[in-house]
Amino acid sequence: MDYSLVIIGAGVVGLACAERFSRDFDSILLIEKNSRFGEETSSRNSEVIHAGIYYPNGSLKSQLCINGRNMLYEFCSNNDIPFSKTGKYIVAVNKDDSENLSNIYQNAMNNGVNDIRYIKLHELNKAEPNIRACEALFSPSTGIIDSHRLMYVLEAKSIANHCDFAYNHELISIEKINGGYNLTIKSDDEIFQISTELIINSAGLESDNIAKSAGIDIQKENLMISWCKGNYFKIGHKSKFGINHLIYPVPQKNYSGLGIHVTLDLSGNLRLGPNAEYMNSKVKNYSVDEDLKSSFFESASTYIKNIKLEDLSPDYSGIRPKLQKSGEPHRDWYISEESDKKLPGLINLIGIESPGLTSCLAIAEYCRKLI
Numbered sequence: 001m002d003y004s005l006v007i008i009g010a011g012v013v014g015l016a017c018a019e020r021f022s023r024d025f026d027s028i029l030l031i032e033k034n035s036r037f038g039e040e041t042s043s044r045n046s047e048v049i050h051a052g053i054y055y056p057n058g059s060l061k062s063q064l065c066i067n068g069r070n071m072l073y074e075f076c077s078n079n080d081i082p083f084s085k086t087g088k089y090i091v092a093v094n095k096d097d098s099e100n101l102s103n104i105y106q107n108a109m110n111n112g113v114n115d116i117r118y119i120k121l122h123e124l125n126k127a128e129p130n131i132r133a134c135e136a137l138f139s140p141s142t143g144i145i146d147s148h149r150l151m152y153v154l155e156a157k158s159i160a161n162h163c164d165f166a167y168n169h170e171l172i173s174i175e176k177i178n179g180g181y182n183l184t185i186k187s188d189d190e191i192f193q194i195s196t197e198l199i200i201n202s203a204g205l206e207s208d209n210i211a212k213s214a215g216i217d218i219q220k221e222n223l224m225i226s227w228c229k230g231n232y233f234k235i236g237h238k239s240k241f242g243i244n245h246l247i248y249p250v251p252q253k254n255y256s257g258l259g260i261h262v263t264l265d266l267s268g269n270l271r272l273g274p275n276a277e278y279m280n281s282k283v284k285n286y287s288v289d290e291d292l293k294s295s296f297f298e299s300a301s302t303y304i305k306n307i308k309l310e311d312l313s314p315d316y317s318g319i320r321p322k323l324q325k326s327g328e329p330h331r332d333w334y335i336s337e338e339s340d341k342k343l344p345g346l347i348n349l350i351g352i353e354s355p356g357l358t359s360c361l362a363i364a365e366y367c368r369k370l371i
Contacts, residue, residue: 001180003027006196008171008210010034011042012147012360013352014202015154020364021200022161029194030163031185033170038151041204042357044286044318045230046263046274049073049083049143050355053090053108053116054251059332060366062111065355068362069141072150075361081149082266088142088246089124091133093302097250098135104250105137115140130241130305142246146266147357174199174214176343181214198345200367205282205321207350214343223334223350225321230274231288232315233296235262238270240311241304249303260299271315272296278326279319288314323351335363337370347371 004025007014010032018030034040049069055061076083092098108116119138124131159165172184172191180197201210208225212218235241247262264270275292279285297309323331334350347367356363 001027001197002194003029003196005029005198005200006031006181006183006194007200007202009202009204009207010037010151010155010165010167011040011202011204012038012151012154012357013042013204013349013363014200015151015158016360016364017200017202017367018158018163019154019161020361020368022158022163024368026162028158028163029166029196030158031166031169031171033168035167037155037167038148040284041318041320041353042147042151044316045147045354045357046232046261047144047147047265047357048246048263049085049145050358051088051108051113051116051139051141052111052355053104053113053139055111055355056330056332057107057110060335061332061355061359064333064359064362064366066112067365068355068359071361071365072145072358073143076145076150079153081153082146083143084266085141085143086245086264088139088248089119089128089131089133090137090139090248090250091124091131091303092135092250093133095134100250101135101137108137108139113139113141128243128245128247130243131247132303132305144246144264144266145357171203171210171213174210174346176215180345198371199347201346201348201350202352204352205284205319207321207348207352211348211350214338214346216338216341216343216348223323223348225323225351226325227279227282228320228322228326228353229277229279229285229317230320231277231292231296231317232271232273233288233293233312234315235270235272235307236311236313238264238268241270241307243270244268247303249299260296262300262304272300272312273315274318278322284319286317286319288317290314320353321351322353335366335370345371
């Protein structure tokens with residue numbers, strides 16, 4: 001075999017797998033169709049370290065988010081990766097929101113997020129005087145991270161452990177052979193094959209198609225991904241609002257998104273988003289429609305005092321790979337070693353949306369235990 005392991009996709013999860021497996025395995029290759037790491041979902045998100053509040057008890061999202069959060073804070077501290085444990089307020093603005101807030105609190109406690117707590121309104125008013133709420137929860141273990149620096153460090157550590165990287169290389173097909181797999185790869189106008197014992201499919205938006213190329217009936221197994229676009233708007237005049245924490249409204253039904261919330265980056269710049277727009281076609285369109293400004297403003301004005309339409313301007317967007325279709329109930333990540341499908345040594349990671357960034361190190365550890 002040419003390699004003991006090939007990882008497909010250099011998003012943050014693929015990079016975390018490269019770093020983790022390169023400690024134990026020789027001859028690892030990571031292939032990525034783009035020119036560098038994190039060109040898609042991993043660089044187009046809120047850069048939030050989630051606490052594990054919302055996800056169903058016992059789900060992979062819940063377990064790996066909580067484990068990954070702790071691992072990520074430690075990893076950042078040990079590797080000079082900028083982060084800030086800002087904390088997050090989840091705010092209710094009416095009676096219906098208050099009822100849902102109670103459910104969120106109970107779910108968080110069931111998941112083991114024991115530091116979340118109800119706060120008095122005078123405490124919220126003191127901490128965030130420009131936020132409007134009738135009731136609120138505070139999560140002190142939520143934070144923000146420099147995701148690009150994280151990916152750079154994961155790549156550097158993997159290279160130091162002799163993992164090879166092949167950017168501008170696209171996987172065309174996977175063929176099962178005795179003891180492993182043949183991969184057909186395209187680079188520029190050249191098409192060639194390599195062999196490997198193990199594969200990790202961490203291809204993000206294309207992970208279902210990679211599974212299909214290995215011979216899995218993704219329609220029968222209900223593994224077809226829907227693309228869901230999330231747009232962001234900048235909030236200008238950040239000093240006008242003085243917001244120092246993440247501010248989240250009560251989430252949308254079925255947790256299709258966590259609502260148009262306020263995040264800040266490590267420089268203190270404020271943004272609103274993301275919304276959740278299921279896409280009719282799988283075309284990577286990252287433009288932000290100016291016409292969305294009014295809906296963002298209407299949402300934000302329910303909980304941000306004195307915000308004006310002119311405070312908002314288009315920022316950026318990202319596309320998330322979701323296993324649930326629009327209107328369907330929440331679905332967990334699909335992380336599976338496929339021996340039961342007669343594909344031993346193939347690990348599929350499908351539908352890895354939020355909290356994938358938070359969970360990246362824990363996902364890598366989970367995959368390592370599957371081998």
